[in-house]
Amino acid sequence: MAGLSLRCGDCGVQLRSVEEAQAHAEATSHTNFAESTEAVLNLVCADCGKPCRSQTEVDLHKKRTGHAEFTDKTMEAAKPIDLEAPPKPASEAMDVDASGSAEPQELVSPEVNKEMLGELESMGFSTARATRALHFSGNSTIEGAINWLSEHQEDPDIDEMPMVPANTVANKPSLTEEEKKIKAQELRCFYKPFMNHGLVVK
Ligand SMILES: [Zn+2]
Numbered sequence: 777m778a779g780l781s782l783r784c785g786d787c788g789v790q791l792r793s794v795e796e797a798q799a800h801a802e803a804t805s806h807t808n809f810a811e812s813t814e815a816v817l818n819l820v821c822a823d824c825g826k827p828c829r830s831q832t833e834v835d836l837h838k839k840r841t842g843h844a845e846f847t848d849k850t851m852e853a854a855k856p857i858d859l860e861a862p863p864k865p866a867s868e869a870m871d872v873d874a875s876g877s878a879e880p881q882e883l884v885s886p887e888v889n890k891e892m893l894g895e896l897e898s899m900g901f902s903t904a905r906a907t908r909a910l911h912f913s914g915n916s917t918i919e920g921a922i923n924w925l926s927e928h929q930e931d932p933d934i935d936e937m938p939m940v941p942a943n944t945v946a947n948k949p950s951l952t953e954e955e956k957k958i959k960a961q962e963l964r965c966f967y968k969p970f971m972n973h974g975l976v977v978k
């Protein structure tokens with residue numbers, strides 16, 4: 777049968793659920809938990825309703841308060857330990873999130889078309905300005921970049937190098953027809969040796 781409690785092998789305390797065991801492990805660094813078929817005691821004081829989990833706790837409570845009547849509700853509170861799907865403590869999940877987003881991201885200047893950048897620079901635009909214009913206009917044409925510049929020349933950060941996260945995929949122009957042909961040619965050359973050996977079945 778399923779265990780009714782988890783017993784800490786380090787200090788012997790009984791825990792009612794995986795959550796309690798996790799809390800105990802966090803508080804004490806104890807890690808040796810074993811399933812136990814003994815339910816955790818749940819002796820409820822008839823006078824004040826205080827639940828006690830052990831005979832020691834009952835004795836202490838009796839001494840401290842003079843209360844004497846206890847009701848054994850052990851079996852009412854006992855639930856089988858579910859080791860199959862221990863729920864993730866919310867605090868832990870949040871920690872992971874926080875550390876993930878707090879990680880400083882490396883920023884780099886965006887990849888732009890070098891030829892167009894050179895052309896813009898030769899027209900008298902600063903490198904930062906030209907890079908910014910190419911990046912934000914989609915990195916496609918000189919005209920697009922100049923149009924972007926004419927609309928944004930009043931921007932306060934126009935002469936600052938734009939920065940993008942290092943892992944951002946570079947904004948590359950799509951392949952021209954000529955480039956596509958070359959790529960296809962390369963692929964054919966790559967597959968040819970395999971074809972000759974009959975390894976590629978078409
Ligand atoms: Zn312990």
Ligand SMILES: [Zn+2]
Nearest residue numbers: 821823824843
């Ligand atoms: Zn009491």
